[in-house]
Amino acid sequence: MNKKINQEPTAVTVIGLGNMGVALAEAFLKGGHPTTVWNRSANKADGLVAKGAALASTVADAVAASPVVIICLSTYEVMHEQLSPLTDELSGRVLVNLTSGTPDQARNTAIWAAEREVEYLDGAIMAVPQLIGLPETLIFYGGSKTLFEAHAPLLRVLGGNAAYLGDDHGAPLLYDLALLTMLYGSVYGYLHAHAFLSTANISPTAFLPFATNWVNHVIAPSITNPDSARALEERNYATDVSNLNTNKLGLEHIIRASKELDIPAEWLKPLHAIAAQQVAEGYGNDAFERVFEALRKS
Ligand SMILES: NC(=O)c1ccc[n+]([C@@H]2O[C@H](COP(=O)([O-])OP(=O)(O)OC[C@H]3O[C@@H](n4cnc5c(N)ncnc54)[C@H](OP(=O)(O)O)[C@@H]3O)[C@@H](O)[C@H]2O)c1
Incomplete structure (x- = not known):
């Protein structure tokens, strides 16, 4: 029984x-x-x-x-x-x-x-x-x-x-803050995108299919790629995709256009300063992820 x-x-x-x-x-x-x-x-x-x-x-x-x-x-x-x-x-x-x-x-x-x-x-x-x-x-x-x-x-x-x-005991909040900073960074970028679009009266709904495509096919694969995670671990910034020099110029275009359109872009200036410094130091052909070297605890 x-x-x-x-x-x-x-x-x-x-x-x-x-x-x-x-x-x-x-x-x-x-x-x-x-x-x-x-x-x-x-x-x-x-x-x-x-x-x-x-x-x-x-x-x-x-x-x-x-x-x-x-x-x-x-x-x-x-x-x-x-x-x-x-x-x-x-x-x-x-x-x-x-x-x-x-x-x-x-x-x-x-x-x-x-x-x-x-x-x-x-x-x-x-x-x-x-x-x-x-x-x-x-x-x-x-x-x-x-x-x-x-x-x-x-x-x-x-x-x-x-x-x-x-x-x-500190690990849960370290993981929590890591995920939250990813969230706030991406949401701020999303809102900045719509600030750009609002200057030409393009509605968030009209832009949605392109935002969705971009997130699913470009952003998500790049930050969930095990090779990228390993590259950060190994501090290996070799790339044949998109280098720091190209991304520094991309940031400059966003900052310049924001100024022309009278919308704020202050949040990107510290990132641009790091990229510019690294390009000046001769790392222009490395991947954008080299920025991590300026952020990480040494
Ligand atoms: N909501 C979410 O989506 C979410 C998600 C993840 C984590 N959390 C975390 O969970 C925790 C609570 O969040 P919540 O959303 O429940 O916040 P909330 O709705 O603002 O509630 C805050 C709580 O703290 C109490 N409180 C605040 N100041 C106090 C004081 N001086 N003395 C005594 N009690 C005080 C409030 O009591 P009264 O009712 O008397 O004001 C209430 O019980 C936060 O640490 C938050 O970050 C929340």
């Missing part, structure tokens, strides 16, 4: 009920986890309480309510403001901090947690609230592997693609 092992779902606390915190708490409730919540503005818990969450009246009560505490506040400063006054409540708990910040903030918080005998994982959510709870949703985690593995089933309730990055 098969005996079914009945494991009680882990009780969990969510601190911070902004757009993201509400989505995290909802996912836990949906997964059948007893869920306690706390937020500075208590009214944001109303919908969750209606779905079965317990509302703690203080942060201390919220932490004391569950063995695992998920933090999702606006900043690390806010997190420390709320948690640092607590002493005994934190000891022996597992803290999973999904608040955005910098790698150093995460590393310092891991030291802070260890001093209080708190088991600590840092994480970074690579999704919007509407994607929380889906199997493909990516969330990075860093800290003790044993701790991550012990809680992976619970963390997968928030996003099935729970990616463990190693012992370094």
Whole structure:
């Protein structure tokens, strides 16, 4: 006869009920986890309480309510403001901090947690609230592997693609910022493109087929190409495709045309300055990726 092992779902606390915190708490409730919540503005818990969450009246009560505490506040400063006054409540708990910040903030918080005998994982959510709870949703985690593995089933309730990055508590936010800087760079370029087009009354919709073609056939293949990744690793900037000299001139055309059309192009000037310096140093026939030499930590 098969005996079914009945494991009680882990009780969990969510601190911070902004757009993201509400989505995290909802996912836990949906997964059948007893869920306690706390937020500075208590009214944001109303919908969750209606779905079965317990509302703690203080942060201390919220932490004391569950063995695992998920933090999702606006900043690390806010997190420390709320948690640092607590002493005994934190000891022996597992803290999973999904608040955005910098790698150093995460590393310092891991030291802070260890001093209080708190088991600590840092994480970074690579999704919007509407994607929380889906199997493909990516969330990075860093800290003790044993701790991550012990809680992976619970963390997968928030996003099935729970990616463990190693012992370094700063790694999730380093990866997060790497992906975000790619996002902001490309979105700014996209908006600059439309500033150009607006000077001739060309609508974003009319341009869409060309933007789509360009992204899919030129940009995406070039930055997702394993050979390019290897070339950066090896610092090998040989090219027979498009060299630094050509790209420096391309940047000059954009900057000059922006001036003629009276739209800003300040964001490209530092990039142009690096390319111009490298061309002056004799690297004009190298790939544009040589710019990385001026950006990377030496
Ligand atoms: N939204 C997203 O798409 C997304 C995606 C990835 C990561 N994240 C990260 O998730 C975290 C939360 O984002 P969010 O979108 O939920 O932000 P949000 O909607 O602006 O919520 C901010 C949260 O921080 C709390 N808070 C702010 N200042 C506070 C203070 N001085 N004392 C106590 N609580 C304070 C707010 O409480 P009140 O309700 O009382 O103001 C609220 O719970 C951020 O670190 C964000 O970068 C968000």
